[in-house]
Amino acid sequence: MRVPESIISLCFAASLPLAGQSTGVTGVRGLAFPGVSRVVVRTDAANSGQFDLKAHPGATASLTFLLPAVMTGPAGATMTLVFGANDAGFSASQSINSQVAFDPRTPYLATFSGNRASVFLGGTANPSTAQRAGNYTGTITLTVVFF
Amino acid sequence: MPRSPLVALLVALGAARTLAAQGVLIAPHAIYIDHARRSGTVTLYNPNAAPAEVSISTAFGYPITDSLGHFALRTVERPDSTLPSAAAWVQAFPRRLTIAPLERQTVRLLVTPPAGLPDGEYWARLIISARGGTLPVGVAGDTAAVRVQLNLVVNTNIGLSYRKGPLATGVTLSKLRARVVRDSVEVWSRLERRETAAYVGTVRAAVVDATGKVRSTLNAPIAVYFVMEPRYALSVTGLAPGAYWVRYELVTEREDLDPAVVLQAAAVRDSVQVRLP
Numbered sequence A: 001m002r003v004p005e006s007i008i009s010l011c012f013a014a015s016l017p018l019a020g021q022s023t024g025v026t027g028v029r030g031l032a033f034p035g036v037s038r039v040v041v042r043t044d045a046a047n048s049g050q051f052d053l054k055a056h057p058g059a060t061a062s063l064t065f066l067l068p069a070v071m072t073g074p075a076g077a078t079m080t081l082v083f084g085a086n087d088a089g090f091s092a093s094q095s096i097n098s099q100v101a102f103d104p105r106t107p108y109l110a111t112f113s114g115n116r117a118s119v120f121l122g123g124t125a126n127p128s129t130a131q132r133a134g135n136y137t138g139t140i141t142l143t144v145v146f147f
Numbered sequence B: 001m002p003r004s005p006l007v008a009l010l011v012a013l014g015a016a017r018t019l020a021a022q023g024v025l026i027a028p029h030a031i032y033i034d035h036a037r038r039s040g041t042v043t044l045y046n047p048n049a050a051p052a053e054v055s056i057s058t059a060f061g062y063p064i065t066d067s068l069g070h071f072a073l074r075t076v077e078r079p080d081s082t083l084p085s086a087a088a089w090v091q092a093f094p095r096r097l098t099i100a101p102l103e104r105q106t107v108r109l110l111v112t113p114p115a116g117l118p119d120g121e122y123w124a125r126l127i128i129s130a131r132g133g134t135l136p137v138g139v140a141g142d143t144a145a146v147r148v149q150l151n152l153v154v155n156t157n158i159g160l161s162y163r164k165g166p167l168a169t170g171v172t173l174s175k176l177r178a179r180v181v182r183d184s185v186e187v188w189s190r191l192e193r194r195e196t197a198a199y200v201g202t203v204r205a206a207v208v209d210a211t212g213k214v215r216s217t218l219n220a221p222i223a224v225y226f227v228m229e230p231r232y233a234l235s236v237t238g239l240a241p242g243a244y245w246v247r248y249e250l251v252t253e254r255e256d257l258d259p260a261v262v263l264q265a266a267a268v269r270d271s272v273q274v275r276l277p
Helices: B003-016
Strands: A023-029 A049-054 A060-066 A070-072 A078-082 A088-091 A100-102 A108-111 A116-121 A123-126 A134-146 B025-027 B030-034 B039-045 B052-059 B061-065 B071-075 B090-093 B096-099 B104-111 B120-132 B146-164 B169-181 B184-195 B199-208 B214-224 B231-235 B242-251 B268-276
Touching (some): A060 B071, B030 B104, B090 B120, B096 B104, B169 B268, B184 B268
Parallel strands (some): A134 B146
Antiparallel strands (some): A060 A108, A070 A134, B025 B039, B039 B104, B169 B184
């Protein structure tokens, strides 16, 4: 069955502070693949994934994504996802326009200049022209180690 | 379907649905448990609009630096008796929980050390794994017969220290060196922990000009468990060419931690000259 366009989305509510010194990761916006382009750059304010990090100023944390190569569908069908060397960005100011690019396929060491920072994630979905109908799922894992 | 309507559809779906959780906030971000109490707590907060499924586990590991001076976590799956691991003794209650939207939950950490445990500091890592972010969205297209869903798991890994008996800490600073890299001065040093507990403190560095005026500063929390050689970068953008001093010190001060858990030690200092081109 032909699938000319696809949307893959994770959307999340904005984070609220926890009293006292806390740390953690919360999401603002999920990664979406709208339209026929199926390529989402990390600077795409509408469709890139955004993850907010909270830590102490000056702190460092390593960010490691475990990214799915495919999403699994019915009867073993798959839909390819591709994440490239320039598909993630770290912003100490939480600005999508001020990112330091990094490869989401390898660990990244982030340094906080303030209490909060953001990570942006882009990627590419590649549904085939004869993608089998049904439900497709995949899992993104983000591991944040605070030192 | 053109791109704009698809984006609009996505936004509309996002606004209309109760969206799944992703990640939780954790306090404190470093846990200290005393042998006298053998228990501690960690508070989790779910800032999302949907329940968060959380599981808690422990592992053994400690920060190190790699050859580039970057911090990394060295993990040991089966630590032997030479490593001060508390990972096997720490249990979280509950270990699995669901946190309602905008709710907090306290997790109790109980430690059951072996009998006859010598005085000292023992370490573990607490891993809080939050699962959520499942948002099925129909694929827009001629038939909309394909549905896709990305699930998200966020693992947050923080330090835990178990302390028994009187403890002391300290650090030696050596091999301080600096070099200019583009618009920064990179500073390296070798830090070696002394005494019986990890050195937890702050690195302070400053670039000082010939008149003694501070031109650039850096403050960074640090924990030295064994030995590390961290690299820091201080901006020297706009500074005139010439000789400068890099002042470098470690102090046992941490704004982000309860002072009661920060073991005190004498500050260590050194300085090195660097010339800006």
